[in-house]
Amino acid sequence: MNITLRVWRQKGRDDEGRMVTYKLTDVSPDMSFLEMLDVLNEKLTLESEEPVAFDHDCREGICGACGVVIDGEAHGPERTTTCQLHMRSFNDGDTITVEPWRASAFPVVKDLVVDRGAFDRIIQAGGYVSAPTGTAPDAHANPIPKPDADRAFDAATCIGCGACVAACPNASSMLFTAAKVTHLGMLPQGQPERASRVVQMVNQQDAEDFGGCTNIGECAAVCPKGIPLDTISQLNQDLLGSLGKGIG
Amino acid sequence: MAVTGAILVLYLIAHMYGNLKVFSGQEAFDGYAHNLRVLGTPLLPEHGFLWLARLILLASVLIHIYAAVSLWLRARRARPASQRYQVTKRVHRTYSSYTMRWGGVLIALFTIFHILHLTVNVISPGGASDSPYERLVNGFQPEFWFVTLFYVAAVIAVGFHLRHGIWSGLATLGVNQANRQPKMNAVATGLSLILTVGFLLPPLAVTFGLVS
Numbered sequence: 001m002n003i004t005l006r007v008w009r010q011k012g013r014d015d016e017g018r019m020v021t022y023k024l025t026d027v028s029p030d031m032s033f034l035e036m037l038d039v040l041n042e043k044l045t046l047e048s049e050e051p052v053a054f055d056h057d058c059r060e061g062i063c064g065a066c067g068v069v070i071d072g073e074a075h076g077p078e079r080t081t082t083c084q085l086h087m088r089s090f091n092d093g094d095t096i097t098v099e100p101w102r103a104s105a106f107p108v109v110k111d112l113v114v115d116r117g118a119f120d121r122i123i124q125a126g127g128y129v130s131a132p133t134g135t136a137p138d139a140h141a142n143p144i145p146k147p148d149a150d151r152a153f154d155a156a157t158c159i160g161c162g163a164c165v166a167a168c169p170n171a172s173s174m175l176f177t178a179a180k181v182t183h184l185g186m187l188p189q190g191q192p193e194r195a196s197r198v199v200q201m202v203n204q205q206d207a208e209d210f211g212g213c214t215n216i217g218e219c220a221a222v223c224p225k226g227i228p229l230d231t232i233s234q235l236n237q238d239l240l241g242s243l244g245k246g247i248g
Numbered sequence: 249m250a251v252t253g254a255i256l257v258l259y260l261i262a263h264m265y266g267n268l269k270v271f272s273g274q275e276a277f278d279g280y281a282h283n284l285r286v287l288g289t290p291l292l293p294e295h296g297f298l299w300l301a302r303l304i305l306l307a308s309v310l311i312h313i314y315a316a317v318s319l320w321l322r323a324r325r326a327r328p329a330s331q332r333y334q335v336t337k338r339v340h341r342t343y344s345s346y347t348m349r350w351g352g353v354l355i356a357l358f359t360i361f362h363i364l365h366l367t368v369n370v371i372s373p374g375g376a377s378d379s380p381y382e383r384l385v386n387g388f389q390p391e392f393w394f395v396t397l398f399y400v401a402a403v404i405a406v407g408f409h410l411r412h413g414i415w416s417g418l419a420t421l422g423v424n425q426a427n428r429q430p431k432m433n434a435v436a437t438g439l440s441l442i443l444t445v446g447f448l449l450p451p452l453a454v455t456f457g458l459v460s
Contacts, residue, residue: 006334170326
């Protein structure tokens with residue numbers, strides 16, 4: 001396959017950045033998208049040029065480190081992470097545009113790498129449960145209805161990649177925060193902090209300069225883990241429930 | 249946003265009901281308008297109910313606009329123009345969700361014109377009148393086809409605004425659950441369709457000579 005790549009190049013946080021075009025020949029359709037970028041970087045290194053910086057770690061679709069906007073879609077045309085996207089999803093001769101996640105809360109560090117520390121601070125604000133120490137309780141001491149357990153588990157599959165923010169027309173992190181709120185709110189261990197959790201996490205995402213949710217649904221449509229949009233309604237419900245409890 | 253939107257949707261339903269009285273003749277239509285003015289009397293002063301409703305509506309509209317503007321500004325701050333994508337692709341967004349903001353501005357401008365036209369009657373194509381029925385019939389005569397056209401466009405814009413607005417309002421109020429989504433979509437589409445058609449019928453009926 002012959003591919004023309006348009007890649008965002010930015011030297012550092014303060015650099016203005018620009019799109020640069022590269023041509024790649026002999027790309028195998030069985031390569032993953034990241035392997036194709038590896039090939040590009042080998043070529044750039046041999047030509048004594050600076051390789052394109054991009055985030056990646058497990059390359060198995062479970063860590064959430066990789067993620068770029070490909071032809072206007074977060075993680076590209078397949079509903080999976082960028083590392084699990086393969087070149088067979090493109091055609092010979094295609095021009096592919098690769099851009100970093102775009103949000104004030106995710107400043108570009110270099111090229112396609114963004115700083116997602118804002119997500120960590122949202123988790124620190126409330127994405128935890130109080131953990132009493134002592135011996136492990138009996139496994140059956142705390143019965144959890146199956147639908148609740150399933151819903152908590154589905155929400156817990158969020159890997160924090162940031163595709164929801166990248167795809168949102170408002171650059172809102174609502175799906176990410178809602179996934180955490182739903183995950184912990186469905187389980188008995190999450191109840192003591194349930195009301196304060198949602199308020200603190202929403203306040204933190206506002207402080208990080210994420211946009212507001214207008215229920216458009218782009219986030220859930222691109223989520224590689226299929227976090228359902230209804231988690232956002234769960235967050236709103238919890239937020240309404242926390243009103244008048246004097247939490248702020 | 250959701251609460252004030254819900255108030256406005258409820259008002260639109262009542263407004264549509266009143267409009268459709270035009271098909272029962274001048275007496276029914278003008279009588280309905282008169283009854284609104286004396287509703288609640290003698291407990292309330294004359295026009296008391298009407299002004300109460302207007303006050304609630306005005307407050308709802310202002311709060312609705314305030315919420316919309318702050319969301320808009322936050323979105324601009326969250327992804328400023330300098331950080332726009334070079335390529336964007338529509339994955340899930342609909343025409344109605346994509347046009348909420350500028351559509352809302354259009355609807356606000358239309359509402360101002362609409363009040364000047366049929367409520368205050370300052371703008372009066374076809375002649376001013378004390379009878380609401382005559383104002384309506386005068387305003388949408390075939391020679392004022394452009395007025396009708398403008399109303400049709402505005403009402404369709406309201407329909408699109410409602411399609412996403414009702415869905416979004418329900419989601420904001422915590423109604424959205426995976427198994428309820430087909431119903432929510434049916435309510436949003438159904439209600440916006442009913443309101444759009446209900447508001448289109450009277451002006452079109454006048455223009456095409458079915459009501460005179």
